[in-house]
Amino acid sequence: MTLNKGFTPDGCPGPVADGVTMGAGQGFDGVYSFAEANNITIVGGSSRTVGATGGWISGGGHGALSNTLGMGVDNVLQIKAVLPNGTYVTANRCQNQDFFFALRGGGGSTFGVNMEMTTTAHPQTTLQVAYIRLLSADATSVNKFISICVENANNWASDGWGGYIAPGAMSVLASGMIFFTPKLSHSEAVASMKPMTDYVASLGNVVLNNEVDTSPSFYQAYNTYILPNEEKVGLGAAIGSRLIPKEVLATTSGQQSVITAMEQVVNMLAPLTATSEQPDLRALSYGAPFQLLVTAPSSYPNNDTVPASITPAWRDATWHAFAQVTFANDASVATINGAFQTAHNVAKVLEGVAPNSGAYQNEADTFERNPTEAFWGAANYNRLLTLKQQMDPNNVLTCWDCIGWNSADARYGCYPAAPS
Structure with a gap:
C-alpha cells in the first residue's frame, strides 16, 4: 500500500484528495494498520479478512464510519481492473466513467476483476464510542432495548453515530451496541446516548458494559470494541435484510411498525440461536442472528459528479436491518433449505416495513423477490x-x-x- 498526498487520478487535471492505493489481496486488517501508522482514516468494513478492493467495493461497501464519511463507493478515487475481454483499464471520474459507475455497486463477478484501488485517506480523527452489552433473563428487556433504539434512531444518526446494534434473541444472546461518532464531544456524546445508558443502568447485574468512551483513532477503537466481537467464520449462512428508511423511523406509527417487525424477527430467530453453531453468548458478534447496522450514509453529503450504481435506497436509509441463519457445512439438505426459508421469511417481514426501500446486495436474501429494484433501482x-x-x-x-x-x-x- 502507498499513501499519495494530493492524489491525481490518471487523466485528471489535478489532485482530488489524499489517497491510499492498494492491491486486490489487501484485507481490512492491513488497511486499518496502515492507516494508523500514517495518521489517516480509511472507510471500511467490520471484518478484518474482507478484501477492500473486491466484492466489498463492487457491492457498495459499508462500515461504522459510513454515516459521516460515506460508503466505500463514495471514497473510491480510482480503480484498475481487467475486463471480461482481457483489457486492463483505469477507471475514475475523468476517464472510463461508465466503467467507474459499474464497478462501484454493480455487483461482484459482473463487470471486471479489480486489481488495484485508490481510496480516500481522511485525516485521523478522535471518536466517541458507545459500548453497551447486557444479558437479561427477562425477554421484555430486549423489547425495551429495541424500542429505545427505534425511537432514537434518526436523532442518533444525525449525531453521527454509526456502528452495530444487536437486539439479542430473547435473552439467549447478548444484546447491545457498538457505536462511533466523530461529530460530538465527549459530553455531547454522553447526552446523546442518555436514553439508552439510563435504561441499561436500571437493569442491575445483567449489565456487562454501559459506557461512553473516547478513542484517539478508528484503528484503536476497532481493536478495542469490534475485534473482540468479531464474526465467527466457517459456517454457512442464509441471510435476509432490508434498508430501513429515515421517513419510516420519523413517525410514531412508523416506529411502531418497525418495533413490531423487530420483535417478530427476534421471535423467529430465537429457537435457532441456542446451538453450538452460534457465536459466544456474551459476544456482540457481527455474526449474531439479527442486527441493526447503522452504516447508511445518513450524514454524508452525496454530491458525486459520477454517481455510484448502488440502490438509491442507501441514501434514504438510517438502518441496514440484517438477519442470518447459520448451518454447519455438513448439514442436511433439509436443514439448509430450512435456513433459507427462515431467512426468506425474515426478509418478507422487513420488506413489509419498508416496501419501497431496497437491500444491500452483498448481504441480502438469496431469493429476493425483486432484485432489480432492491439492489439497484430500475x-x-x-x-x-x-x-x-x-x-x-x-x-x-x-x-x-x-x-x-x-x-x-x-x-x-x-x-x-x-x-x-
Missing part, C-alpha cells in the same frame, strides 16, 4: 444491463442475481430449493 439497473451487454456479451463473468444473469445456467443447480 434506472441504475437498466444502465448497468446496457453496459453489461456491451462489455461482456458472452456473460463470461456471472453470479446469482447479477446484472444480466441467466437463471437457467447449470452452475446454479447446486442452490437450495426456492422458498415458498
Whole structure:
C-alpha cells in the first residue's frame, strides 16, 4: 500500500484528495494498520479478512464510519481492473466513467476483476464510542432495548453515530451496541446516548458494559470494541435484510411498525440461536442472528459528479436491518433449505416495513423477490444491463442475481430449493 498526498487520478487535471492505493489481496486488517501508522482514516468494513478492493467495493461497501464519511463507493478515487475481454483499464471520474459507475455497486463477478484501488485517506480523527452489552433473563428487556433504539434512531444518526446494534434473541444472546461518532464531544456524546445508558443502568447485574468512551483513532477503537466481537467464520449462512428508511423511523406509527417487525424477527430467530453453531453468548458478534447496522450514509453529503450504481435506497436509509441463519457445512439438505426459508421469511417481514426501500446486495436474501429494484433501482439497473451487454456479451463473468444473469445456467443447480 502507498499513501499519495494530493492524489491525481490518471487523466485528471489535478489532485482530488489524499489517497491510499492498494492491491486486490489487501484485507481490512492491513488497511486499518496502515492507516494508523500514517495518521489517516480509511472507510471500511467490520471484518478484518474482507478484501477492500473486491466484492466489498463492487457491492457498495459499508462500515461504522459510513454515516459521516460515506460508503466505500463514495471514497473510491480510482480503480484498475481487467475486463471480461482481457483489457486492463483505469477507471475514475475523468476517464472510463461508465466503467467507474459499474464497478462501484454493480455487483461482484459482473463487470471486471479489480486489481488495484485508490481510496480516500481522511485525516485521523478522535471518536466517541458507545459500548453497551447486557444479558437479561427477562425477554421484555430486549423489547425495551429495541424500542429505545427505534425511537432514537434518526436523532442518533444525525449525531453521527454509526456502528452495530444487536437486539439479542430473547435473552439467549447478548444484546447491545457498538457505536462511533466523530461529530460530538465527549459530553455531547454522553447526552446523546442518555436514553439508552439510563435504561441499561436500571437493569442491575445483567449489565456487562454501559459506557461512553473516547478513542484517539478508528484503528484503536476497532481493536478495542469490534475485534473482540468479531464474526465467527466457517459456517454457512442464509441471510435476509432490508434498508430501513429515515421517513419510516420519523413517525410514531412508523416506529411502531418497525418495533413490531423487530420483535417478530427476534421471535423467529430465537429457537435457532441456542446451538453450538452460534457465536459466544456474551459476544456482540457481527455474526449474531439479527442486527441493526447503522452504516447508511445518513450524514454524508452525496454530491458525486459520477454517481455510484448502488440502490438509491442507501441514501434514504438510517438502518441496514440484517438477519442470518447459520448451518454447519455438513448439514442436511433439509436443514439448509430450512435456513433459507427462515431467512426468506425474515426478509418478507422487513420488506413489509419498508416496501419501497431496497437491500444491500452483498448481504441480502438469496431469493429476493425483486432484485432489480432492491439492489439497484430500475434506472441504475437498466444502465448497468446496457453496459453489461456491451462489455461482456458472452456473460463470461456471472453470479446469482447479477446484472444480466441467466437463471437457467447449470452452475446454479447446486442452490437450495426456492422458498415458498
